[in-house]
Amino acid sequence: MELGKRIRVVLVQPKYSGNIGSVARAMKNFGFSDLTLVSPLAKIDGLARMYAVRAQELLDQVNVVDTIEEAIRDSDLVVGTTARGAVSRSNLLRSSYTPREVARIVSRIASRAAFLFGREDMGLRNDELESCDIVLRIPSSRIYPTLNVSTAVAIILYELYCTSTSGYVHRATSEAVSRIIFEADLLLGAAKYPPFRRKRAVRAIKNILGRSLPSPREASLLMGLFRKARVRLADQTP
Numbered sequence: 001m002e003l004g005k006r007i008r009v010v011l012v013q014p015k016y017s018g019n020i021g022s023v024a025r026a027m028k029n030f031g032f033s034d035l036t037l038v039s040p041l042a043k044i045d046g047l048a049r050m051y052a053v054r055a056q057e058l059l060d061q062v063n064v065v066d067t068i069e070e071a072i073r074d075s076d077l078v079v080g081t082t083a084r085g086a087v088s089r090s091n092l093l094r095s096s097y098t099p100r101e102v103a104r105i106v107s108r109i110a111s112r113a114a115f116l117f118g119r120e121d122m123g124l125r126n127d128e129l130e131s132c133d134i135v136l137r138i139p140s141s142r143i144y145p146t147l148n149v150s151t152a153v154a155i156i157l158y159e160l161y162c163t164s165t166s167g168y169v170h171r172a173t174s175e176a177v178s179r180i181i182f183e184a185d186l187l188l189g190a191a192k193y194p195p196f197r198r199k200r201a202v203r204a205i206k207n208i209l210g211r212s213l214p215s216p217r218e219a220s221l222l223m224g225l226f227r228k229a230r231v232r233l234a235d236q237t238p
Helices: 017-029 045-060 101-109 128-130 149-162 174-190 195-212 216-236
Strands: 007-012 034-038 063-066 077-081 113-117 134-136
Touching: 007 017, 017 034, 017 045, 017 149, 045 113, 077 101, 101 113, 101 134, 101 149, 134 195, 174 195, 174 216
Parallel strands: 007 034, 007 113, 034 063, 077 113, 077 134
Antiparallel strands: none
8 A cells, every 4th residue: 555545644633724724735745645633623614725725625535533542543553743852761651753763664564554643732642642652753943842733744744755665564453562562561460560660661662562563473472472471470479
């Protein structure tokens, strides 16, 4: 499947119709057409169509859903965007990658990927970023790091467009990756890992899986490893 058909742009609760139109225009500039709005606060009105210019057909076919879960349901890789980078190395949730780094990851897989863009005033919440496999941040000035959402979309889609899409690898499905994380979490619980460290360890595993693109065979082996280790540990517990 060509790149433009397997990338979904997801706007979470967009407030301004002009931004929706500008995002549609940026998408058409680089050959993308799958636009989803999550509980939009703005309507697709005349202003949105004016800003879309010659990409108005994207507005006619836009998908509107109530939750992020609906928006990413059929995506194998979920990329969250943020303007706030990690202040310390221990903040695994906001450990981020550049658009070029993410584009190289996406170019290696033949799966569907969803890019989540947060609200104009507050971005994505921590719990929403938790649902993402990778967190992306566009390097910008510390004085004013927040970009307009349509500018952010344009930069990211440009990098995706410029990155070669040859040499795909078959990546494990999002369900398989979720099962790996689930089994790892159960193993840590069985090992009586402290709760605060357990949560950070699970996030670290999720980060590693997000950027390493495990194959279906690798995913199966990892699930089996964590499961067998947990069972063996339970057998040895008095």
